[in-house]
Amino acid sequence: MLFGYHVSTAGGLHNAFKDAEELTCDVIQIFIGSPQVWQTPQVSDKEIEKFKTAWKNSRVKQVLVHSAYLPNPASHKMTLRNFSLKKLKEEAKIAYRIGADGYNFHCGSNQNSNQEGVKLAIKTLNRLAELTDEKWPVRLIIENDAGAGNRIGDTIEELGAIWKGIKNKKRFGFCLDTCHLFVSGTDLRTQKNISDLLRKFDRLIGLKHLKFIHMNDARRGCGLGSKKDRHANIGKGEIGAQAFKNWLHTAKLRKLPFILETPRTGNIKEDIKDIKLLRKLAK
Ligand SMILES: [Zn+2]
Numbered sequence: 088m089l090f091g092y093h094v095s096t097a098g099g100l101h102n103a104f105k106d107a108e109e110l111t112c113d114v115i116q117i118f119i120g121s122p123q124v125w126q127t128p129q130v131s132d133k134e135i136e137k138f139k140t141a142w143k144n145s146r147v148k149q150v151l152v153h154s155a156y157l158p159n160p161a162s163h164k165m166t167l168r169n170f171s172l173k174k175l176k177e178e179a180k181i182a183y184r185i186g187a188d189g190y191n192f193h194c195g196s197n198q199n200s201n202q203e204g205v206k207l208a209i210k211t212l213n214r215l216a217e218l219t220d221e222k223w224p225v226r227l228i229i230e231n232d233a234g235a236g237n238r239i240g241d242t243i244e245e246l247g248a249i250w251k252g253i254k255n256k257k258r259f260g261f262c263l264d265t266c267h268l269f270v271s272g273t274d275l276r277t278q279k280n281i282s283d284l285l286r287k288f289d290r291l292i293g294l295k296h297l298k299f300i301h302m303n304d305a306r307r308g309c310g311l312g313s314k315k316d317r318h319a320n321i322g323k324g325e326i327g328a329q330a331f332k333n334w335l336h337t338a339k340l341r342k343l344p345f346i347l348e349t350p351r352t353g354n355i356k357e358d359i360k361d362i363k364l365l366r367k368l369a370k
């Protein structure tokens with residue numbers, strides 16, 4: 088099975104593999120530059136080569152790029168949607184150039200209605216696919232949201248509605264985040280709820296389009312249906328280790344890459360505990 092972390096690229100994208108090695112990652116996720124700013128850093132061909140060489144010399148099988156936090160493809164404001172499209176395009180381009188297996192993002196929010204949000208997210212994402220189709224066709228990965236406020240894409244039904252509107256379906260895939268599922272109301276603590284969830288996903292989207300899993304516990308106080316997106320280390324939060332064990336023993340999920348976005352201390356001995364626990368629970 089494939090396990091890994093969101094790793095640091097401080098000092099250059101290729102440094103991801105140093106962090107990855109220490110954390111024994113089979114798969115990693117990275118940001119292209121700071122997730123808090125609109126500006127996308129220039130990445131030279133030389134830096135791309137360095138990244139690819141470091142990847143080849145590592146045990147990492149797959150790389151997922153996570154978008155910056157700012158884009159909002161579903162916004163009711165056209166200017167923000169256009170800004171978002173530009174940002175997503177720039178990052179998708181770099182994700183393609185480094186050879187990433189996917190470019191992961193959220194659908195954003197809409198202040199008028201969820202219905203309008205779904206419609207506009209579809210429009211932005213179809214345009215994003217068109218703009219990158221020819222030269223930078225990296226797989227575009229839609230992540231489920233925690234659902235606070237007017238966030239779009241927290242339920243499988245809403246993800247299904249977005250999927251229905253996507254024109255070029257082979258360009259897209261999905262990522263499910265365990266913390267977001269739980270705080271938006273899916274109780275992962277029973278095998279029955281996990282089966283129901285996956286059956287619904289299969290009916291409305293198709294399980295073959297599920298490409299990545301984010302493995303996060305939900306911080307204490309961020310309970311079932313709370314819509315509060317605060318990640319906790321595995322087994323240290325509201326979801327709990329047994330739920331992760333059930334999740335990891337679900338046959339339909341076992342071939343997928345599991346990526347941790349849990350809090351890090353900077354101390355490897357501490358930080359590596361999550362991946363060790365996942366490997367243990369998966370046995
Ligand atoms: Zn996530």
Ligand SMILES: [Zn+2]
Nearest residue numbers: 266267316318
């Ligand atoms: Zn989250």
